[in-house]
Amino acid sequence: MTELSGRSTTLRALVVAAVVVVALAAFEQAVSRLYLLNFSTAGPNASAALAVLLVSAPVVGVAGRLGDRRRARFLAVGALAVPVLLAVALSGSPVVAAVAASAVGAVTLLLLVAVLVRHPTVVTPGAALGLLVVVLLRSLLDGASLSATTTGRVVLFGLALVVAVGGLALVRRFDTAASLGADVGPLALFLFVEAAFLGAPGVVATWGLTSPATATVAAAVGLALAGGVVALRGPPARVTVPVLAGGFLLAVSDLLWVGLTAGAALGVAQACAVGLLARAVADARASPWRWRPATVWQLSAVVLLFLFVSSLNWAYMPAPLDSLTHGRSGLFLLVLCATVPAAVGLTVRGARGTDGSGTGAGRVDHELPAVDDDRRTALLAVGGAVAGVGSVALPDRRGTARVGARPLTVATYNVHQFLAPDGDYNLEAVASVLRETDAGIVGLQESEGNRLTSGNVDGVRWLAAELGYHYDYGAPTSAASYGVALLSAWPIRESEVVSLPTHDSPRRLAMRSVVETPVGDVPVVCTHFQTRQGGDPDAVAVQGEAAGRVVALADEDPRTVLLGDCNVTPGDPAYRVLSGSFTDAWVAADSRSPPDGGTYPADGPVERIDHVWTGDAWSVRSASVHGGWDTSDHRAVAAVLEYPDQSV
Numbered sequence: 025m026t027e028l029s030g031r032s033t034t035l036r037a038l039v040v041a042a043v044v045v046v047a048l049a050a051f052e053q054a055v056s057r058l059y060l061l062n063f064s065t066a067g068p069n070a071s072a073a074l075a076v077l078l079v080s081a082p083v084v085g086v087a088g089r090l091g092d093r094r095r096a097r098f099l100a101v102g103a104l105a106v107p108v109l110l111a112v113a114l115s116g117s118p119v120v121a122a123v124a125a126s127a128v129g130a131v132t133l134l135l136l137v138a139v140l141v142r143h144p145t146v147v148t149p150g151a152a153l154g155l156l157v158v159v160l161l162r163s164l165l166d167g168a169s170l171s172a173t174t175t176g177r178v179v180l181f182g183l184a185l186v187v188a189v190g191g192l193a194l195v196r197r198f199d200t201a202a203s204l205g206a207d208v209g210p211l212a213l214f215l216f217v218e219a220a221f222l223g224a225p226g227v228v229a230t231w232g233l234t235s236p237a238t239a240t241v242a243a244a245v246g247l248a249l250a251g252g253v254v255a256l257r258g259p260p261a262r263v264t265v266p267v268l269a270g271g272f273l274l275a276v277s278d279l280l281w282v283g284l285t286a287g288a289a290l291g292v293a294q295a296c297a298v299g300l301l302a303r304a305v306a307d308a309r310a311s312p313w314r315w316r317p318a319t320v321w322q323l324s325a326v327v328l329l330f331l332f333v334s335s336l337n338w339a340y341m342p343a344p345l346d347s348l349t350h351g352r353s354g355l356f357l358l359v360l361c362a363t364v365p366a367a368v369g370l371t372v373r374g375a376r377g378t379d380g381s382g383t384g385a386g387r388v389d390h391e392l393p394a395v396d397d398d399r400r401t402a403l404l405a406v407g408g409a410v411a412g413v414g415s416v417a418l419p420d421r422r423g424t425a426r427v428g429a430r431p432l433t434v435a436t437y438n439v440h441q442f443l444a445p446d447g448d449y450n451l452e453a454v455a456s457v458l459r460e461t462d463a464g465i466v467g468l469q470e471s472e473g474n475r476l477t478s479g480n481v482d483g484v485r486w487l488a489a490e491l492g493y494h495y496d497y498g499a500p501t502s503a504a505s506y507g508v509a510l511l512s513a514w515p516i517r518e519s520e521v522v523s524l525p526t527h528d529s530p531r532r533l534a535m536r537s538v539v540e541t542p543v544g545d546v547p548v549v550c551t552h553f554q555t556r557q558g559g560d561p562d563a564v565a566v567q568g569e570a571a572g573r574v575v576a577l578a579d580e581d582p583r584t585v586l587l588g589d590c591n592v593t594p595g596d597p598a599y600r601v602l603s604g605s606f607t608d609a610w611v612a613a614d615s616r617s618p619p620d621g622g623t624y625p626a627d628g629p630v631e632r633i634d635h636v637w638t639g640d641a642w643s644v645r646s647a648s649v650h651g652g653w654d655t656s657d658h659r660a661v662a663a664v665l666e667y668p669d670q671s672v
Contacts, residue, residue: 036143039190040136040150042183044215045157046106047132049170049180051219052479053113054078054125059333059477060118060447070119077126078326080133081212081318087134088204088315095204096195099138102131103191107184114171114180118447133212134204135191140308141206148259148302151214152251155294158223159243166489167226167236167482172442172449207311207374209318209367210304214297216325217361219476220332222293226482228279230474233500234287236485246291250298259302262372268303269365272296276361280354280502297364304368307375321367325360332356333477336504339530353504425464425492425513431645432541432665435463436587436634438552438658441506442473442483445626445657451483453655455490460650461662464513465539466493467550467587469658472507484509498535498550505531508550515540522577524570527562529554532570534588536577543667547581549574551588553598567592571601578605578639585665586637589658593631606637609663613647623661627653636663 054077061071087098106128113125140147161170161179170176221227225239254260260268275293278284335353338346349356435458444450458466473483488495493511499521510516519537526532534551553570557563571590578584586606592598594608602608610621610632622629629649638644645664652659 036146037150041154042186043132044151044154045183046187048219050125050128053171055476056479057118057122074122079322080130081315083130084137085315099195104188106187110184137208141203144305147305149251149255152247152298156247163240167485169479169481172481206308207313207371209321212318213364213367214301224480227474227480228290229287231501232283239287239290242288242291243294246294250295254302259306260299268296268299300368304371307371311371311374313374328360433463434465435461435662436467437660438469438589440656441470441478442481450655457651466511468509469552469589470506471509474501505533508533508535512539525566526554527566534574547584549586553591555591567598571598575605582639582641584639589634591633609636609644610647612644615646617648623659626659634661
């Protein structure tokens with residue numbers, strides 16, 4: 025019996041892990057689709073209305089009101105529908121995808137609650153294991169989320185099938201439909217916060233430009249230790265909740281502002297979060313709270329998430345929301361994370377006011393698995409951590425791009441935060457365009473994909489690994505900019521980032537780096553000016569000031585190469601400022617393709633606003649435009665340059 029019970033416990037933990045992975049991926053997809061709706065014909069009103077679907081707790085209340093047989097059927101149908109809903113979420117239009125992804129989130133929460141009320145001891149170790157799987161997969165995918173690449177989608181769909189089969193088995197074989205009476209607030213918020221920030225080590229790392237490897241290792245170790253301890257020793261005592269809450273918030277504060285531990289605090293945050301979840305799960309059935317408080321908690325989290333997203337895009341927000349959110353992104357993220365310990369504290373307090381047995385039909389005592397069960401589940405967690413840490417040590421493919429030393433090909437590309445105009449991810453398409461250019465140095469604009477609105481995709485790191493480049497992010501996510509980044513076949517050093525003047529625009533940047541090419545050091549400036557805003561005189565004047573700042577950053581070095589989405593066309597004031605110190609590679613090229621050189625909009629270019637500029641030491645052999653409407657809203661520009669004499 026013990027061995028059979030051990031296998032059952034292990035299988036349940038594995039199903040919980042698969043459910044958690046799918047739930048996090050669906051949440052990321054839902055938020056990114058909702059964000060896209062702000063730029064479509066559906067508009068921000070539809071986006072705000074659909075955001076309510078992220079509040080998934082009411083579905084627990086709906087299922088709880090059904091009779092036993094209907095509840096079992098409801099759960100079974102929900103489990104079987106997960107692969108179908110996920111497929112729609114990954115391929116449908118933004119509105120349809122947002123609805124489908126939100127439905128996946130509701131079903132997965134329902135399945136987790138069903139496990140919680142019948143087999144509570146496997147929920148926390150299973151959740152920790154699921155997060156370990158997320159950490160492992162993100163590391164193997166070089167920072168990409170599961171829904172952003174073909175490989176990731178195949179894995180994600182396979183896990184959705186596990187959820188369908190495993191969820192159906194839980195409903196039928198283990199009779200999980202007996203009752204859904206439990207305080208689901210902490211569990212719902214735990215998933216919310218993990219999906220929004222903590223579950224993506226690469227995002228945490230780029231928030232303050234710390235090491236992705238350090239953050240990944242720390243997350244894996246923290247999850248493994250906490251998950252293993254909970255599996256072996258049970259949940260922490262109630263008196264430790266304030267200590268765990270304090271440690272959790274201090275660790276998150278370090279990640280957001282201080283950076284004292286260079287990303288290692290993510291391990292502490294994850295360990296404390298798992299401990300808090302374990303305590304909440306242990307008290308969930310005895311707590312008088314059910315799904316209604318969880319609904320309020322989730323609604324508050326949605327509001328905080330909206331404020332966080334607004335703080336990263338404050339310039340596009342109406343008054344007074346712009347002034348309210350400007351510069352406060354870290355604060356909103358911290359308060360969002362704080363909802364987890366707050367909900368856990370309420371659950372523990374509610375459980376203290378009962379006799380510990382709870383109420384509700386069909387409730388059973390806590391199951392106490394045999395030691396073999398505990399060890400088996402703990403070993404799963406530790407094994408997942410070893411795999412996660414080991415994935416960081418995989419061979420580094422950066423710096424192996426096959427490009428010639430002479431002549432030098434450079435390119436600039438606005439990658440639209442790694443989202444194609446139709447809303448799908450464009451990582452693989454961008455990689456194809458860059459292969460076509462055969463560029464040794466690439467400047468990227470709108471490269472800040474490490475946001476929940478872009479599905480937490482670390483696109484710069486992924487492209488570097490996929491194409492064999494060295495890379496530099498330019499600025500941290502916390503800078504709330506569109507982002508500029510540099511990819512290079514050769515090492516990058518001495519990077520300097522400056523903010524450019526703006527008018528009613530999110531922060532714009534310029535980054536100067538030195539690339540160690542085979543024939544000497546080449547200074548490269550990558551930049552992104554604000555738009556002309558329909559010819560607004562203030563915006564046009566600010567563009568001229570930004571151009572002057574970039575000229576100063578280049579410091580009159582004749583070897584400088586300037587790559588940028590300058591948002592200016594020949595004849596504009598800023599263009600004249602740049603042409604006074606640099607040569608427009610398109611104009612100077614011996615051959616050009618296509619002749620007009622238009623780069624925007626990508627589906628029918630009528631403006632040449634993306635440029636390659638060179639210092640006086642360079643000569644330009646050719647220039648070309650690459651990419652299409654289905655990759656980005658801009659097209660890439662590449663130029664083949666003759667190396668200057670090394671004596672210059």
